[in-house]
Amino acid sequence: MPDWILHLDLDQFIAAVEILRRPELRGRPLVVGGDGDPTKRGVVSTASYEARAFGVHSGQPLRTAARRCPDAVFLPVDRAAYEEASAQVFATLRDSGAVIEPLGWDEAFLAHPALRRVRDPEVFAQEIQRRVRLSTRLDSSVGIGHTKLQAKTATGFGKPRGVFRLTAENWFAVLGDLGTDALWGIGPKTSRKLAELGVHSVRQLATASDVELAQVFGPTTGPWLVRLANGGDESPVTGAPWVPRSAGQEHTFQVDVADWAEVRDEVARMAADVARAALADGRGIARVVVKVRFAPFFTETHGRVLSGDADDETAVVAAAMVALDRFERRKPVRLIGVRAEFRSDDA
DNA sequence: TCTGGGGTCCTAGGACCC
DNA sequence: TCTGGGGTCCTAGGACCC
CATH class of the missing domain: 3.30.1490.100 (DNA polymerase, Y-family, little finger domain)
Structure with a gap:
């Protein structure tokens, strides 16, 4: 059995950090974005689950969020606070002996010797969630897979506070009928372009022709799209420090x-x-x-x-x-x- | 849905060289 | 001096992600 890769993603991270220092906001619709004034230009960074129930989501203009959820509490973005919380989370993950590859503020891939050839990586995943919660009071979800793409994709199915395993065994059962934009790296434009070629689902993309897609998307991107639909490749979790470009x-x-x-x-x-x-x-x-x-x-x-x-x-x-x-x-x-x-x- | 701010990577086309 | 072909570098734009 190949090694397991974990992907940990903090639940409603920015909103959760704000709730920790303002406990009275727990359970209320909360929107963090811009300078906290929903009449100004700016977009939602993170909405709490309570606000999401009103159709508020990341990237949405603050004015729209205010219209959809007039009773929400609006707060300004406080980068320093999130960076500090983020550093604590990554320190906790590293303390566990894992190799960590951060992906932004609130996500990381994780490889660990304890994950070699075990049958139940869920046990380790839950232990990691417990440690993060203990040291930072933040909830997280964990995806498990044999590739980074499997693990990263799995996480969404575990939210909130859950664990989900996605491997070659259940990849198509879970994703096969979903649209191609369910894949990490395929957005609305590429999805639409694929649909014009008659490729609508992940399953269809998985069996599409490399050559044909290369003609439309270029020699690197075309074949990469097909690989995505099949669960990604074997690039390892790297602990090498990130060097900004x-x-x-x-x-x-x-x-x-x-x-x-x-x-x-x-x-x-x-x-x-x-x-x-x-x-x-x-x-x-x-x-x-x-x-x-x-x-x-x-x-x-x-x-x-x-x-x-x-x-x-x-x-x-x-x-x-x-x-x-x-x-x-x-x-x-x-x-x-x-x-x-x-x-x-x-x- | 009147569309932030931080980034990464890929592609196409032109310039230039042999 | 009617016009090949390959390689490389630079630039602007596109697409995507958190």
């Missing part, structure tokens, strides 16, 4: 900005911020990319490569200004962003 900032204005000088000032300020943070981390910047979202909702990006010897804040800001000058459109601006792409040869 890029870092940046974005900001959506509450009111569209028509004054280009104001846009310039804001881009310069953000570029300086991004450069300072990157250089403080010892990362060299290879390229700066400026993003502008014009009203009503049209996004354009332009970048500028930095010469190898010009790696200071001033050079980064100057490069951002050059990139910004390549935008020709002059419409009201909804969002601006600055992203630094790091050199890969340094840590």
Whole structure:
């Protein structure tokens, strides 16, 4: 029997962290997002299960959430608090002796010697849930599989507070008739494109032709889609520390900005911020990319490569200004962003 | 459903070189 | 000097995820 891989996902993570410090909110519909003002631009980061019952979900505009659930409590996003809770969870997982591969704030793949060749990985999964709850008071769900994709997909069927096992044995029984967007990595666009080819279900995708899909989706993506439908490949859980490829900032204005000088000032300020943070981390910047979202909702990006010897804040800001000058459109601006792409040869 | 902010990876097309 | 073919790099955009 191959080794087991676990995937742990905290239940309604952000909402749960808020409830821990405001116990009076337990059992109430709670929405965390933006700056907590549901009349402003912003989206839902996490809704509590009570709010989800009203049709509120992650990614939804706060205004919509307020309309669907007027009695919900709205709170601003507090990154620092979630990062701290997240670090505690990962520390607990590592203390168990597991190899941990984090996937964002509230998820991780897990491999452990105790999972080698056992018949009942559920016992270990429940022990992990218990430890996380004990040290952080947070509930989680755990998926079990022989591949990361199996484990990750299983977790959703265990929520909340449950454990679910998904292997080649029950993969098609559980997923076969579901739409292709049930798979991790297939979103609405790809799902629709597949449907146009007559591929509607996971089962159909699993037996689709690599060659045909390669023609439509490209040589890498096409065959990968078929592999997904079959439960994924054997990439191992890696404990190697994550090295970011890029870092940046974005900001959506509450009111569209028509004054280009104001846009310039804001881009310069953000570029300086991004450069300072990157250089403080010892990362060299290879390229700066400026993003502008014009009203009503049209996004354009332009970048500028930095010469190898010009790696200071001033050079980064100057490069951002050059990139910004390549935008020709002059419409009201909804969002601006600055992203630094790091050199890969340094840590 | 008037659409955040943090990211990653892949693709297509053009430039450029031999 | 009517126009091949392959490789690589860069750029912008698309799609997806948490």
